Amino acid sequence: QSVLTQPPSVSAAPGQKVTISCSGSGSNIGNNYVSWYQKLPGAGPKLLIHDDIHRPSGIPARFSGSKSGTSASLGITGLQTGDEAEYYCGTWDISLGTVVFGGGTKLTVL
Amino acid sequence: EVQLLESGGALVQPGGSLRLSCVASGFSLSSYAMSWVCLTPGKGLEWVSGISASGDNTDYGDSVEGRFTISRDSSWNTLYLQMNSLRTEDTAVYFCAKGPGKDIRTTYFDYLGQGTLVTVSS
Numbered sequence: 361q362s363v364l365t366q367p368p369s370v371s372a373a374p375g376q377k378v379t380i381s382c383s384g385s386g387s388n389i390g391n392n393y394v395s396w397y398q399k400l401p402g403a404g405p406k407l408l409i410h411d412d413i414h415r416p417s418g419i420p421a422r423f424s425g426s427k428s429g430t431s432a433s434l435g436i437t438g439l440q441t442g443d444e445a446e447y448y449c450g451t452w453d454i455s456l457g458t459v460v461f462g463g464g465t466k467l468t469v470l
Numbered sequence: 471e472v473q474l475l476e477s478g479g480a481l482v483q484p485g486g487s488l489r490l491s492c493v494a495s496g497f498s499l500s501s502y503a504m505s506w507v508c509l510t511p512g513k514g515l516e517w518v519s520g521i522s523a524s525g526d527n528t529d530y531g532d533s534v535e536g537r538f539t540i541s542r543d544s545s546w547n548t549l550y551l552q553m554n555s556l557r558t559e560d561t562a563v564y565f566c567a568k569g570p571g572k573d574i575r576t577t578y579f580d581y582l583g584q585g586t587l588v589t590v591s592s
Contacts, residue, residue: 362514395578397515404474404565404585405507405515410578448515452577458531459505459576461515 364462382449479586492566503569508562523572
């Protein structure tokens with residue numbers, strides 16, 4: 361059971377927009393920045409968003425992050441078949457004293 | 471360009487040992503905190519262990535405390551994870567992960583490797 365809660369799966373058509381949620385508590389999301397990762401088959405996780413909203417160099421603007429209270433969201437616009445992957449949220453948990461992640465959300469581009 | 475290349479994963483029996491390696495290039499391990507993170511189907515990502523940039527501080531997840539040891543060799547710019555007393559529940563893909571700063575405490579990892587598969591089974 362993961363500390364952060366994500367929906368197991370989401371789906372949308374090519375060109376559409378999708379939002380993936382990540383729910384936590386005051387000991388993690390409520391008091392720390394959130395990050396998001398993309399995990400393609402056969403590859404390692406790739407950082408998409410850090411510090412709630414910031415995209416590393418090379419990450420397209422189609423990917424965006426937001427946060428409110430103890431929940432965060434990853435938005436992907438202009439969906440492409442290449443976006444099919446598992447997406448994970450992460451942050452630091454003050455009570456546990458460790459990095460924590462969500463259980464992952466599988467995105468299907470129909 | 472930052473690159474992380476893990477190796478050492480294998481099939482091992484319960485109670486056995488394994489040492490994972492992660493060769494880093496494009497940066498110095500002495501300048502950044504590093505961690506090991508694992509991915510298990512159905513459980514998602516889990517932080518396993520971390521070492522500070524100075525090497526003075528190490529930390530472990532509750533499930534591996536006392537069984538796993540993280541270390542590094544600065545001359546080879548290589549990170550290690552010594553895994554002892556392996557259990558079936560340790561079966562996972564293990565990734566080495568670079569932190570953005572010197573402290574193990576971080577909210578993100580800016581680079582992760584491709585991973586190495588550890589299977590613990592009789």
